[in-house]
Amino acid sequence: MSSLFTYLVILSILILFFSSIFSLKKEKIKYLNWMMFLFFFLWVTWFVLLWKNIERLPIRTLGETRMWYSFLTPLIAWGLTIKYKWKWIIPYSSLISIIFLIINLITPENFDKELLPALQSIWFIPHVLVYMFAYAMFGVATLISIRQLWFSKNTDDKKYIESTKILIYVGFSFLTLGLLFGAIWAKEAWGHYWTWDPKEIWAMITWFAYLLYIHYSRLIQSSKTNAYIIILSFIILLICWFGVNYLPIANQSIHTY
Amino acid sequence: MTKRNFYFKLSSIVISGIITAGFILEIFSIKHFSLTYPYNLIVILVIVISLISTRIIFKKTFFFRWFSSLENSLVIIAAFILLNLISAFIPHQQASDGFINKLSLNKIINSYPFIFTYLYLIFTLGLVILRRINGNFSIRNIAFFLNHFGLWIILVGAGFGSADFVRLDMIVKLNNTVWYGYTEKDEIKELPFAIELKEFHMKTFTPKLQIIKVDSNLNNFKVIKQLQLDTIKFIRYKGIRIKTLQYVPYAWFINSDSVVQMKAPGYVNAAYVRIDFGDQVNEGWVSNSSLMQKGKYLPLYNGFYLTLSEPIPKDYISYIKVYTSNQEIFDTIVKVNKPVNVMGWNIYQKDYNKYLGEYSDYSVFEVNKDPWLWFVYSGIIMLAIGAIMLIFVIKY
Numbered sequence: 066m067s068s069l070f071t072y073l074v075i076l077s078i079l080i081l082f083f084s085s086i087f088s089l090k091k092e093k094i095k096y097l098n099w100m101m102f103l104f105f106f107l108w109v110t111w112f113v114l115l116w117k118n119i120e121r122l123p124i125r126t127l128g129e130t131r132m133w134y135s136f137l138t139p140l141i142a143w144g145l146t147i148k149y150k151w152k153w154i155i156p157y158s159s160l161i162s163i164i165f166l167i168i169n170l171i172t173p174e175n176f177d178k179e180l181l182p183a184l185q186s187i188w189f190i191p192h193v194l195v196y197m198f199a200y201a202m203f204g205v206a207t208l209i210s211i212r213q214l215w216f217s218k219n220t221d222d223k224k225y226i227e228s229t230k231i232l233i234y235v236g237f238s239f240l241t242l243g244l245l246f247g248a249i250w251a252k253e254a255w256g257h258y259w260t261w262d263p264k265e266i267w268a269m270i271t272w273f274a275y276l277l278y279i280h281y282s283r284l285i286q287s288s289k290t291n292a293y294i295i296i297l298s299f300i301i302l303l304i305c306w307f308g309v310n311y312l313p314i315a316n317q318s319i320h321t322y
Numbered sequence: 323m324t325k326r327n328f329y330f331k332l333s334s335i336v337i338s339g340i341i342t343a344g345f346i347l348e349i350f351s352i353k354h355f356s357l358t359y360p361y362n363l364i365v366i367l368v369i370v371i372s373l374i375s376t377r378i379i380f381k382k383t384f385f386f387r388w389f390s391s392l393e394n395s396l397v398i399i400a401a402f403i404l405l406n407l408i409s410a411f412i413p414h415q416q417a418s419d420g421f422i423n424k425l426s427l428n429k430i431i432n433s434y435p436f437i438f439t440y441l442y443l444i445f446t447l448g449l450v451i452l453r454r455i456n457g458n459f460s461i462r463n464i465a466f467f468l469n470h471f472g473l474w475i476i477l478v479g480a481g482f483g484s485a486d487f488v489r490l491d492m493i494v495k496l497n498n499t500v501w502y503g504y505t506e507k508d509e510i511k512e513l514p515f516a517i518e519l520k521e522f523h524m525k526t527f528t529p530k531l532q533i534i535k536v537d538s539n540l541n542n543f544k545v546i547k548q549l550q551l552d553t554i555k556f557i558r559y560k561g562i563r564i565k566t567l568q569y570v571p572y573a574w575f576i577n578s579d580s581v582v583q584m585k586a587p588g589y590v591n592a593a594y595v596r597i598d599f600g601d602q603v604n605e606g607w608v609s610n611s612s613l614m615q616k617g618k619y620l621p622l623y624n625g626f627y628l629t630l631s632e633p634i635p636k637d638y639i640s641y642i643k644v645y646t647s648n649q650e651i652f653d654t655i656v657k658v659n660k661p662v663n664v665m666g667w668n669i670y671q672k673d674y675n676k677y678l679g680e681y682s683d684y685s686v687f688e689v690n691k692d693p694w695l696w697f698v699y700s701g702i703i704m705l706a707i708g709a710i711m712l713i714f715v716i717k718y
Contacts (some may be wrong), residue, residue, distance in 0.1 A: 238712045245709075
């Protein structure tokens with residue numbers, strides 16, 4: 066499985082590279098669509114093969130969640146390319162996707178079958194998948210905010226404000242479901258829906274950070290502050306996702322995967 | 323100053339004030355108290371009544387407009403984030419730093435500043451909801467109501483209900499019957515039912531072949547690479563080819579190179595492997611360790627060894643007989659993620675004798691009772707529906 070993964074990553078990097086080139090030229094958009102179809106089917110095939118091989122859906126380890134992130138981010142960017150005719154979004158998100166894929170190559174996965182009893186639950190798949198989808202939405206929103214703040218001449222372009230808003234609202238909807246599914250699952254597995262576990266605390270802070278964006282953007286529509294809140298929230302999200310393992314509080318967590 | 327800036331400033335000053343007051347109470351170690359039933363219910367009712375009467379009586383006042391404003395909501399959300407950040411960075415244990423202990427920064431969620439902020443949040447959210455109720459049942463208003471009221475219910479139920487949450491540990495030995503549990507402070511509490519442990523079953527995953535880097539002794543190591551034994555027959559690692567020739571579960575070593583199989587406590591899992599260095603070949607046994615037998619390692623090169631990982635539990639189940647005070651007797655099973663409900667108490671499979679694994683002679687159950695669970699869950703359902711509706715009400 067590991068050597069197959071290496072080929073998949075090389076192929077994905079090539080696809081994303083060509084997608085980025087095609088997305089820059091309006092007349093080549095047809096090829097971009099084909100590339101994205103290919104990317105989608107390649108990864109779905111990989112997930113199915115891997116699932117069969119390890120007898121569980123690959124969503125347990127950090128590396129496995131990174132795979133989903135690399136898979137979802139370019140697809141969301143593709144949707145935005147079609148909607149807003151943006152040339153830059155595919156290259157930006159491809160870069161993030163490629164970075165995550167390379168991290169996965171550097172830290173190889175074991176792809177083992179082991180699934181602790183606490184993880185054997187019907188909540189496992191929905192809990193992680195809705196979170197991954199939310200993270201991918203927020204990631205693309207962050208890229209747009211970075212573009213808006215530092216790499217754009219027209220900071221007040223309505224497209225930036227509108228697209229980030231859609232992404233965050235949809236992402237927040239999924240984030241809320243992920244958090245609630247997690248709470249119900251925790252009640253079944255650990256006996257209580259909220260135990261102030263470090264991962265839970267960070268998940269709650271992430272949730273409130275995006276809640277802050279939603280309320281602030283209702284008060285002031287077009288403001289650079291909105292973009293800053295999005296970027297800051299994403300930093301908090303990254304701490305919740307990976308960073309929490311490196312904090313002094315990490316040894317008190319039962320969420321160590 | 324614009325109205326918006328004035329609102330922001332006022333909220334910031336008031337919230338900083340109550341947080342400071344909270345920290346002052348902590349410095350003077352003012353005793354905490356918890357509100358159990360029926361006092362928590364009374365406080366909730368008082369809050370609800372005061373919220374509704376504020377909405378009715380003070381609707382046109384400056385106070386109402388400010389307190390239920392978006393500006394005030396933003397400041398309280400930010401304050402709530404800041405307080406949670408403290409608990410996200412500072413470990414929840416006695417700190418070596420006196421300053422942290424004095425301000426209760428290591429147990430911020432049980433401190434006055436947090437409780438005050440929480441109450442402020444409850445009041446703000448409550449007034450925001452009441453301000454929005456206007457008889458207009460548009461999808462937007464319903465989504466708003468479900469999201470805000472759902473969150474309010476969750477916060478109130480989880481916060482005020484927490485004092486009524488009882489959790490006990492029950493340790494039941496095989497073929498013994500126990501009708502009491504231990505609290506976190508090791509006090510014994512009697513239960514309205516008894517549990518008899520009939521059997522304990524456990525399955526483990528096939529162990530993994532692992533390459534470890536040893537620091538000073540064999541107990542202090544870092545796993546470099548792990549491989550599932552049942553799917554992978556051979557591996558290459560830095561020019562070395564490793565092949566598993568035989569896998570023996572329930573293994574007992576008679577001497578260093580002969581093994582018998584016997585299902586009894588103290589067994590290890592063993593694998594016979596061939597290591598091909600290119601210029602020389604080495605064969606031998608590797609195994610994990612148990613109470614009775616030492617682990618077996620094969621050297622790869624300087625500081626690197628090959629061994630088997632400790633088995634990871636796949637499943638553990640307690641077969642129990644329950645006797646209730648209502649004269650009911652029944653058999654059932656308890657396993658992780660499958661709690662059993664008896665007379666309003668949930669029974670969870672929590673632990674077992676880790677040294678004996680599948681031969682564990684006892685099972686640890688957590689039994690808990692949360693009278694407010696239905697309340698919190700109704701909030702969760704509302705918030706979940708509201709969250710889905712959120713996608714359909716985005717406005718630019």
